[in-house]
Amino acid sequence: xxxxxxxxxxxxxxxxxxxxxxxxxxxxxxxxxxxxxxxxxxxxxxxxxxxxxxxxxxxxxxxxxxxxxxxxxxxxxxxxxxxxxxxxxxxxxxxxxxxxxxxxxxxxxxxxxxxxxxxxxxxx
Amino acid sequence: xxxxxxxxxxxxxxxxxxxxxxxxxxxxxxxxxxxxxxxxxxxxxxxxxxxxxxxxxxxxxxxxxxxxxxxxxxxxxxxxxxxxxxxxxxxxxxxxxxxxxxxxxxxxxxxxxxxxxxxxxxxxxxxxxxxxxxxxxxxxxxxxxxxxxxxxxxxxxxxxxxxxxxxxxxxxxxxxxxxxxxxxxxxxxxxxxxxxxxxxxxxxxxxxxxxxxxxxxxxxxxxxxxxxxxxxxxxxxxxxxxxxxxxxxxxxxxxxxxxxxxxxxxxxxxxxxxxxxxxxxxxxxxxxxxxxxxxxxx
Numbered sequence: 259x260x261x262x263x264x265x266x267x268x269x270x271x272x273x274x275x276x277x278x279x280x281x282x283x284x285x286x287x288x289x290x291x292x293x294x295x296x297x298x299x300x301x302x303x304x305x306x307x308x309x310x311x312x313x314x315x316x317x318x319x320x321x322x323x324x325x326x327x328x329x330x331x332x333x334x335x336x337x338x339x340x341x342x343x344x345x346x347x348x349x350x351x352x353x354x355x356x357x358x359x360x361x362x363x364x365x366x367x368x369x370x371x372x373x374x375x376x377x378x379x380x381x382x
Numbered sequence: 383x384x385x386x387x388x389x390x391x392x393x394x395x396x397x398x399x400x401x402x403x404x405x406x407x408x409x410x411x412x413x414x415x416x417x418x419x420x421x422x423x424x425x426x427x428x429x430x431x432x433x434x435x436x437x438x439x440x441x442x443x444x445x446x447x448x449x450x451x452x453x454x455x456x457x458x459x460x461x462x463x464x465x466x467x468x469x470x471x472x473x474x475x476x477x478x479x480x481x482x483x484x485x486x487x488x489x490x491x492x493x494x495x496x497x498x499x500x501x502x503x504x505x506x507x508x509x510x511x512x513x514x515x516x517x518x519x520x521x522x523x524x525x526x527x528x529x530x531x532x533x534x535x536x537x538x539x540x541x542x543x544x545x546x547x548x549x550x551x552x553x554x555x556x557x558x559x560x561x562x563x564x565x566x567x568x569x570x571x572x573x574x575x576x577x578x579x580x581x582x583x584x585x586x587x588x589x590x591x592x593x594x595x596x597x598x599x600x601x602x603x604x605x606x607x608x609x610x611x612x613x614x615x616x617x618x619x620x621x622x623x624x625x626x627x628x629x630x631x632x633x634x635x636x637x638x639x640x641x642x643x644x645x646x647x648x649x650x651x652x653x654x655x656x657x658x659x660x661x662x663x664x665x666x667x668x669x670x671x672x673x674x675x676x677x678x679x680x
Contacts, residue, residue, distance in 0.1 A: 270522055270526075271506060271509065271519075272502060272503075272506045272519060272522045272523065272526055272527075273522070273526060275502045275505065275506070276498075276499075276502060276526065279498045279502065365525070365526060366525065366526045366527065366529050366614065367526065368495070369495050369498065370491070370495070
């Protein structure tokens with residue numbers, strides 16, 4: 259049985275809890291939480307993740323910068339990255355995808371949508 | 383001893399007899415040949431007929447065998463047909479059962495998501511004792527769990543006359559929003575009754591009227607109102623869990639705001655519980671008072 263590790267970078271505790279809840283429904287999934295981009299980068303430097311989920315709008319370091327950093331990291335350059343955007347922010351979404359994001363999820367987050375996207379990217 | 387030449391009479395008859403004999407012999411032989419040929423021909427005909435009969439017999443035997451095989455095949459087809467019907471019926475039953483299970487799974491999944499939303503809402507509202515964070519959590523809850531696009535969270539002034547905005551989304555900066563009367567209009571009604579007013583997204587309502595007005599109630603007193611002006615584009619109807627979230631927001635939101643406001647005036651957790659310690663000590667001393675002990679002993 260394969261084990262998966264996921265990093266969730268989200269400044270809103272409620273959103274983070276929602277995502278963690280959704281991920282807890284996937285078997286053998288370990289979740290690491292980070293409340294901003296800098297903390298996320300530190301976690302990436304410390305461990306290798308199979309999947310990264312990040313919000314776009316965050317203080318200190320936004321999701322777009324984080325995606326760019328992830329794609330330059332040797333260990334994580336091929337790791338699937340899911341960005342969380344708001345319904346109206348089409349530009350952010352397009353920029354994130356151009357920077358190398360693998361998929362996006364729009365707010366408000368629905369657990370089934372998160373599960374489906376993660377399973378698709380991890381080919382579970 | 384006699385020779386042919388010894389009998390002249392017989393010698394005179396000899397050519398005729400000889401010819402007659404030869405003719406007879408020739409005829410006899412000829413008849414014999416004809417008879418033989420007839421016999422041979424008849425034999426050939428009989429042989430051909432026998433061959434024909436044998437072939438006919440073989441054909442009939444083959445047909446009989448073939449008929450038996452067909453009969454067996456027909457029986458097999460019939461039993462297979464019955465088996466197929468049985469399997470189709472079973473498949474239909476299983477399909478129906480599968481559909482029922484799928485619906486149940488979907489319902490359970492939805493229920494689980496709803497419970498998770500309620501748990502997260504409740505958890506987040508009680509996870510902080512900072513007024514700013516409580517307001518932020520109320521706003522996030524409205525955005526993330528309910529799907530509100532634009533809304534204002536009002537706090538009713540102690541005299542109950544005005545509703546002042548303390549948080550909002552989709553209206554620019556909250557500090558530029560104007561306080562409203564808490565005694566008039568739809569907000570006044572909600573402040574007075576403490577009953578939520580929720581319209582369906584398709585319902586016709588007065589221009590400017592919020593789609594939902596939710597009171598923040600503590601101890602039967604309305605301490606604030608949430609006015610939801612619009613929903614996210616893909617939110618076309620209220621979900622079943624929204625009603626529960628409104629109730630949770632109404633009660634837990636008010637409690638969280640009051641608790642956070644009281645707590646922020648205290649230097650820390652222990653100081654906030656100082657009065658509680660005195661209350662407990664009073665109760666303890668009352669329980670072990672000599673008068674009570676004497677009463678209990680007597």
